[in-house]
Amino acid sequence: MANMGMLRDAVTAWAAGGPGGPAQDLADRLAVHTAVLLEGPSDAAAVEAMAARRGRDLAADGVCVLPMGGAMSVGRFAELLGPDGLDLRLVGLCDEREQDFYVRALRRADAEPDGLFVCAADLEDELIRALGVSVVTELVVGEGESRRLQTFLRQPAQQGRAAQQQLRRFLGTKSGRKIHYGRILVEALEPARTPAPLAGLFAAL
Secondary structure, eight states, rough: OOOHHHHHHHHHHHHHTTTTTTHHHHHTTOOOOOOEEESHHHHHHHHHHHHHTTOOOTTTTTEEEEOOOSSHHHHHHHHHHSTTTOEEEEEEEEEGHHHHHHHHHHHHHTOOOOOEEESSOOOHHHHHHOOOOOHHHHHHHHHHHHHHHHHHHHHHGGTOOOOOHHHHHHHSSTTTTTHHHHHHHHOOOOOGOOHHHHHHHTTTO
């Protein structure tokens, strides 16, 4: 049975130079009308966790959450998914330092985003600020990483950094950790403390 994972794989293969037919067929079969363009899998994990928290079945709503494997890929994905490709409505979440790049790339593809929501540093930073350092530290400890965190914090490079910056860096020090904590941090959020970029994204879906 066709599913959104298959569509994501087909679009990614298409962006890498493969055929577009499989993606077109799956998009039609799944009645997809919107693609959420995300930089990577940790963002996708957070968005999917937020959908679950809100009782949203994005796939059933015709929304494909699509990690692109890096911000530099946004132009290619917009070309394939926008007006000259699958003609999907495009919504995006990006870091502030990449905002201008996103906007230019989307405009070149005649795919002005229906909503582009911008994180100050990145989504993990937004979530850490929303939850607070003490809560995030407790979550890390609860995941059995207390010793790893303390070892990390003793490193010379971390001395003098703000606690929020240290935690953000810690989440990116091991393969798969950002993906794991993307879900964990969202699940710990009180709805009223949802970061503005994430709240805006869901308001647009």
